Amino acid sequence: MKLKHYLERMLLMGLCVLLLSSTPLMGLNSTNNWEQIDTIEGVVLFRSLEESNDLLPFKAIAELNNPYQKIVMALVDAEHKNNWAPKLKSTTIHNELSTNRFEYSEYYTTPWPFYDREFLLMGTVEYQNDRILFTAKNSTNKHLADQDHLLANVKVLEVVIIPLSLNRTQVEFTFSGDLGGWIPTFVKNIIQKKWPIRFIQAMQTHIKQNPTLETPRYLALQKTDLFIPQMP
Numbered sequence: 001m002k003l004k005h006y007l008e009r010m011l012l013m014g015l016c017v018l019l020l021s022s023t024p025l026m027g028l029n030s031t032n033n034w035e036q037i038d039t040i041e042g043v044v045l046f047r048s049l050e051e052s053n054d055l056l057p058f059k060a061i062a063e064l065n066n067p068y069q070k071i072v073m074a075l076v077d078a079e080h081k082n083n084w085a086p087k088l089k090s091t092t093i094h095n096e097l098s099t100n101r102f103e104y105s106e107y108y109t110t111p112w113p114f115y116d117r118e119f120l121l122m123g124t125v126e127y128q129n130d131r132i133l134f135t136a137k138n139s140t141n142k143h144l145a146d147q148d149h150l151l152a153n154v155k156v157l158e159v160v161i162i163p164l165s166l167n168r169t170q171v172e173f174t175f176s177g178d179l180g181g182w183i184p185t186f187v188k189n190i191i192q193k194k195w196p197i198r199f200i201q202a203m204q205t206h207i208k209q210n211p212t213l214e215t216p217r218y219l220a221l222q223k224t225d226l227f228i229p230q231m232p
Helices: 001-029 068-076 077-083 187-210 217-219
Strands: 034-039 043-048 058-063 090-099 103-107 115-126 132-138 153-163 169-176
Touching: 034 187, 043 187, 058 187, 068 077, 068 132, 068 153, 068 169, 068 187, 068 217, 077 090, 077 103, 115 153, 169 187
Parallel strands: none
Antiparallel strands: 034 043, 043 058, 058 169, 090 103, 103 115, 115 132, 132 153, 153 169
16 A cells, blocks of 8 residues: 555656646747748748737748848847838837847837837847847836827747858747737738838848948947858
């Protein structure tokens, strides 16, 4: 009987350990449910398998013939991003909390009769072993929001920059959020399929036309050396 009780306790402990260890993995997999749907002009598009009427999700991956540093320079030059990013009217940096962390707003135009949108965000730039990660989440300082815009609610906003060689870079753009207010399905489809492509293409053109992109903000970033594959 003692042996039987001991085996039962061991079995129960094993099941508990299994459940505790698998739960985070289940949650992680559920946030990465994307299905490839198309490749347009070199940009691979995905759709989310987690359908929601409130959220507008999209993901795009592209390999660009640009050094990764140039892409970082273009993205952190927030005050001039509206010169190339589709539908972006302007960007306001509210607070620079550190060299790699910013509180900011991006203001986007939306076709009539819909209200323009504001993304009020806390953004971070993180250098990892083989990539640079741009992430943003909603700022809690709602008093900074512009009353003339609908405030978007961001669930996921992530840009991953992965050097493939000295002059070639993979860019992964993932977004999921509620843009606020009602938007018809056909407008959502345009945003999901066309905006990421236009964004990546416009960024490439901007980099090509502006060989000098270094700004004080880029120079001040806390950086670490990245692993860069040596291409033959």
